[in-house]
Amino acid sequence: MKIASWNVNSVRSRLEHVTNWLQQNPVDVLCLQETKVVDADFPHTGLEALGYNIYIYGQKSYNGVALLSKKPLEQVTTGFASILPDIEPGWDEQKRIITGIIDGVRILNLYVPNGSEIDSEKYKYKLGWLNLLHKYLQTLLSTTPNICMCGDFNIALEDRDIHEKVSSIKNHIMSSDAERQALKELLELGFADAFRKFTEEGEHFSWWDYRTMAFSRNRGWRIDHHYLTPELYKKAISCVIDIEPRKLEKPSDHTPVIVEF
Template identity: 60%
Template sequence: MLTLATWNVNSIRTRLDHLGTWLETHPVDVLCLQETKVTDEQFPQAPWEALGYHCYISGQKAYNGVALLSRSPLTEVSRGFSPVLGSDGVGDLDDQKRVITAKLGDLRILNLYVPNGSSVDSDKYSYKLRWLATLRDYLATLLATETQIHICGDFNIAPGDRDIHDPQGKGNHVMATEPERQALQQILDLGFTDTFRQFTAEGGHFSWWDYRAGSFPRNKGWRIDHHYLSPPLADRARSCTIDAEPRYWEKPSDHAPVLLTLDQP
């Protein structure tokens, strides 16, 4: 089995102990991190190297940032959209560090931190929709030459109403608006499968809970952290689960890890 996980840690330096504890009990093959919030030079590599992981990072000070921790060396590592689409077509979208990809054998792993969007009347919302459209172009280009693509990360989108604790009135709420969901569906229409939904149909399963208003104890969450697989990989999926345990810990990330297991080829 091959085990991959995604986790928005909301500052890797703040969550050092949590991440170390979790990896000791969940020694996944590849861990995809978002919101590391640290420059490459200040990324704490030593703790993960001591646990046997290779580190591949793309960060910036105080905001955003993505990283891959892998037990096996990865190849063809690239950061941002520009290596595939060219800088002219990407514009300013690579200024924020939100995309890192690499290959584990023939498996392409793409780790994403999709913009939140803030509110529907903000420039950040327009930026999010533009970013998602560029992501679709990026994936369509990859699919022209590759078939085994795994996408994961914090998408900041609940794909459907069952992915929100109380969907009523959320139509104008960022992460649940129709334009965001349509943009995500256009990506899935390239052939990708929502792996969690391969195994779990019912609602009530969430990966993010707001820090405010006792959202976690009341399970008032959203499922916005996802694993998506191209067709050859979807047939190899054996499980996809959310591990809410770290959300109970002292000063946790507001996100929980989501784990995926695949059969080896």
């Protein structure tokens, strides 16, 4: 099974990129983040023509996640409240979580908040969101042992996941101590980084800022991840970052990450 994660930064703006990539890389499941479109306007036709079942959780102009699957998914749910019914409704105003099961594997597609600036209200929201995700995962793990948790985490867990011009800056957004600790606590529930099973060295990134010629200089961040529960981690045979879509005209600032097991 091949599962890809890709923050497309507007699925309608990048629809040709996505369809062309799927024709060349017919993965079993494609997890999209930052689709930036309400459900009624999601571009189904071209993607369904490629044989994908589509599950969406969208929002106008911001956020939004989707699952594209060759096989129909089971138990598809969206948002925190579907698993944690007693939470405050405001936590699901931003559309950031969708999950479903394929062949006994739960795919959990996340678009973690960016946080904007250290100690800002958006930063506090990010840490609160990650804390809620911890409770959400505890509930999922009690019923589904095999989980592939993937998406745009907006967190570089280690300094080797960031280009050297930034890695030395303490408490930078997306690599602050509090963000990293929150992510570590999620992983301590029983998840491991699929990419690091196969690649130890740095200088491998999944996101490059549009500014300052970051991509051509490879001044990027590895913030798009696949985290696997133990049995899936054992079965994983590859996890790669495909930088080719980032070379296209008017690309997303992220590029796909693909795990196979």
